């Protein structure tokens with residue numbers, strides 16, 4: 001029987017996996033329980049507004065995600081790109097220069113407004129110490145501890161490192177893994193100007209990757225079932241059977257690309273996975289809240305994205321400057337605690353914007369529309385020692401993919417895509433099938449670019 005591969009979950013991990021398998025001419029079917037593809041990075045329609053379930057940001061170091069998009073012919077214009085920057089109104093403007101490493105950061109630090117010389121030296125000290133140990137810590141600890149050991153100034157901690165840690169790991173510095181934070185710094189700000197570039201979607205998240213991935217899969221004759229929930233996986237002599245599969249087929253391989261909390265129900269028939277289920281049940285999660293506020297007449301922020309050093313909203317995005325409707329702002333609360341109701345969250349967010357604009361002597365109107373979306377299990381809590389399984393499971397040909405699968409990265413789109421590719425490549429290796437070329441049609445051109453310097457997105 002020729003291999004038939006099932007992928008459960010149409011998030012970024014599942015779709016990356018399916019595309020890679022289809023590129024290697026394997027037969028693959030994706031099952032997604034929701035009507036919309038994209039999982040935790042998807043579009044939602046509310047009161048006639050097309051918004052994302054959460055404001056996302058990519059960086060140049062997302063090499064596999066960007067490579068997949070390039071393969072799928074997603075236009076780079078769909079991402080607003082800009083050298084790494086942090087703008088805290090009235091307090092800090094730090095922006096990397098478009099120069100080769102390490103000048104991009106050195107010049108950025110020199111030019112930064114709002115940093116003292118002590119802050120600049122402290123930043124260089126942290127990066128130098130991390131470089132000296134090749135970004136491998138002698139035992140993991142919290143990010144706060146790492147910042148203390150490397151004598152970071154209060155200003156640098158509160159305006160730069162702690163907000164970056166929260167944004168990248170979705171875990172407060174006091175609990176976040178210093179090793180994972182070091183990995184992120186290694187591959188972004190410490191790597192090169194292009195790796196640290198900030199890329200903000202100008203189209204909705206489903207349009208950015210899941211739709212092009214699905215179009216590619218259907219052109220290759222593969223199937224993507226939406227609104228199709230798989231309830232449980234079992235195995236008989238013909239292969240894996242998926243309860244909920246409208247075709248009631250048998251699959252030679254199954255990739256579970258759901259959230260980790262959904263794996264135990266799906267795998268309850270497999271006694272070999274008892275330990276894995278218990279370990280997955282222990283994973284702690286962090287929430288993310290996104291507050292959308294629409295203003296008419298439109299409000300415009302001084303930058304497409306700003307940070308706040310205090311208050312509820314850590315980052316505020318001006319969707320109007322990012323390809324969206326003018327006047328629509330998105331405020332992000334990472335590692336969002338319980339506490340405020342949706343109404344109070346929207347009121348507080350508006351009050352913070354009032355204060356921000358009042359500092360410029362501008363009175364703002366009440367928002368004409370607001371929406372608060374909280375994803376309770378946005379990411380796993382990226383703490384030292386948190387359990388992250390490998391892709392292979394003790395059940396032959398049953399694999400895991402998802403942002404929580406073991407990797408250098410915290411729970412991110414890049415982590416999800418990489419895990420999907422890894423699951424696909426494991427299957428291809430087992431089948432003795434040559435993996436598809438890294439670059440697709442423009443392979444020769446891109447190879448030349450690779451040899452002549454870092455591969456850039458655009």
Ligand SMILES: Cc1cc2nc3c(=O)[nH]c(=O)nc-3n(C[C@H](O)[C@H](O)[C@H](O)COP(=O)(O)OP(=O)(O)OC[C@H]3O[C@@H](n4cnc5c(N)ncnc54)[C@H](O)[C@@H]3O)c2cc1C
Nearest residue numbers: 009011012013033039040054056057230378402403412413
């Ligand atoms: C609000 C928010 C903001 C974020 N911000 C960023 C950011 O700025 N940058 C960044 O890189 N990352 C960010 N992330 C993290 C990123 O979105 C996730 O890491 C990534 O989307 C996870 O993808 P995944 O494919 O591993 O899992 P998921 O997206 O959870 O995909 C799993 C899919 O499986 C489906 N499914 C589950 N059970 C079944 C079943 N039984 N049958 C069929 N289908 C099933 C689900 O519906 C879902 O579509 C953010 C996440 C959130 C929630």
